[in-house]
Amino acid sequence: MKRRIVYLWLKSLGTDRIIRRTPALRDRPFALVAESGNRVFLYAVNRQAEEIGIGQGMLLASARTICPELATRPADMRADWAFLEAIVAWCRRYSPLIALDGPDGIFIDITGCAHLFSGERAMLDGLLSKLRLFGLEVSGALADTAGAAWALARSGLNGEVAPHQETANALAHLPVDGLRLGTETTETLHRLGLKTIGALYGLSRASLAARFGRETVRRLDQALGAEHEPLPFEAERSAHQVVMRLAEPIYTVSAVEACLARLLDQLCARLEKHQLGIRRLELKLIRVDNTQGVVGVGTATPNRAPKELIRLFADKIEKVDAGFGIERLVLEAAVTEALTAAQEVLADEGVPQAGPLGNLIDRLANRLGFDHILRFAPADSHLPEKASVVSSASFGPQAPGAFVRLPVPRPVRLFKTPLLLHGFEAVAASTSGFTASFPLWRRPVTARSLQGPERISPEWWLDDPAWRGGARDYWWLEAMSGERLWVYRQTDRLAGEKWFLHGLGA
Missing domain, CATH: 3.30.1490.100 (DNA polymerase, Y-family, little finger domain)
Known part of the structure; x- marks a missing residue:
């Protein structure tokens, strides 16, 4: 499919923005002014000011000598950018592919879109006429390449439509200023008599590059379609997006x-x-x-x-x-x-504040990765190994439920698989004066006290292989070395009584 590009030149965008709000300035010389050090210069001027010899960049004092009645307003580049972005949003009805060209130009890739507007000529005419109805001074052109459309629009050929594959003929009579070259290069070309783009066609690319630089060859090839020119298309603005454009x-x-x-x-x-x-x-x-x-x-x-x-x-x-x-x-x-607005909690109400913890999780997750920061969340089960689940701290619920404080202590470390204790003798119902010795992790352990029991029954509505032995009696055992062991007793009809280590206390 042939590529077709529209270029819009909004030469007086800044002054048009002000005139739309103040129609009285429409028919009189008007300029926007800006300051640079101690100098006040003209940032933008309207057509009436240009017709009497007042141009952009001129000092305000010099402009006043030409036209004492010159109306001025302070320049607002941020407002100009916002106005330009509003125009871009309106132009998306013609094509979703739009790129900005500085503070006063717009590229529109209309490839495959013209038939929706009764053809290229009707589309361009309708686009320009509607923008003029908005009070904008606009010049536009349509061609196969961005460079050709730019040259046609800025060379005074307003509304020009260059036929497909006839770009060279359309550009031949245009001044070399339309190649988007630097001022020094353009002046050198004029001085050597190469005043039109067509005058460069007969010169070899090697001699052009050697005399005027590689940029001259690149711009010429881009305008003629010999070299592809990527355009920085603007993505459609999200509802939750802000943009800042910088002057420097x-x-x-x-x-x-x-x-x-x-x-x-x-x-x-x-x-x-x-x-x-x-x-x-x-x-x-x-x-x-x-x-x-x-x-x-x-x-x-x-x-x-x-x-x-x-x-x-x-x-x-x-x-x-x-x-x-x-x-x-x-x-x-x-x-x-x-995220609705929340009432701040008073410090003496005893309610935990999640702000500092949330900030810590955010900073760690952005450094280590969101899948590497985990947390425990309460689960609806009274079994020790099912009382909590591990979830991502970054993508968990906003307000997880609180852990229920049990009347009896729980271990700080819980073993995934309980460890069978060999040589541990059954205890009597009374635990007063209790002593026992048994091997644990290849060393002897002497227990001096036993607290319990706490009976925990399995969930009868679930078939858990680890709990098929029935209810367990849990005890807290304190060793002479200071360790606190969470053990349980389980009775098997065939194997008899067995003791297991399920966790360690603080």
Whole structure:
């Protein structure tokens, strides 16, 4: 299928945004101003200002000498980016594949979409006319390549549709400025008489690269379709995603952390309105060369506390290579769960606080892996080996049930398979003055006291092979060496009485 690209040039995006809210500025010279040191310059100007000789980058004082009535407003680059993103969201009705080109350009890959809008010509005309109805000054073109569409739209051929496989003819008469080259290279080409793109067709690629650099050859081949040009298509914005675009690239960890802190504040405030908490958070650091580094963290329970979440990124941000600089940050809550507002508990009420434990689990899980942090959770069984289950601490229930405090102590270590005690004699009903000796782990053990018994019966509704011998009488046995052994007695009609070691006490 032939690839077809639309390019939209929103030359006066910043001023159009203001004029839409203040229609009185539409028919008079108008500019946005910004400060750089002690200088105030024009950040953007509208068409009326350009017609009288006022251009972008001019000092405000110089512009006032040309037009004392020049209306000005302070530039707001963040608002301009938000306005551009709103336009991108509206353009998705034409194609889901959209890429931004700086602060004033949009690429739209309409491959396979034109027939839905009565053809390419009708589609482009309808797109441009609707944007103009929104009060935007826009220029657009359609071609086989992104470079060709860019050149046509920015060379004054508004609404041009270059026929398929006729890109070279469509670009031949355009100025070399349409190849997206640097100012120095473009001026050199003009000085040598190579003023149009078509003038470069007859020159060998080797001589072009040697004289004007490899970038000139690459841009020419991209425009003609001889070299593929990947576009940084924008994924459709998630409902739980925030973006920060930077005027200048950043390189340091501290700068990334400062931007991340602001993004977390915005995202958590948005999630609070929907009563949601974060379980999986992803940060995309997009570099100036359109490559990106992705950092992901998770939480054991839903969380929307910015100060706690930013700690999870501390070790991972350092490992991301900034390359030539990071120009955009995208923070997305990939997985969320319900998290309603909760009343804080007073310290003297004796209710345990899960916050510090949850923070510890989050930090360990993000370092060691979420499957390596486990915890015990209570189970609905009175049998010692079934009274608890092991589950992931990171993906367990938000508010697990509490363990029931039994009136009798339980061992701190429970053996999976009880150990048969050889040479242990049966005890009388009275345990006063009890003494016994038996071998354990290849050494003799002398018991000096015995406490019990506690009878535990099997679950009759389940067939557990370990409990087919019936009820057990458990005793606490204290050795002369200080060890506390949890033993039980079991009577077998054929084998007689047997004693087993099931656990160790503190």
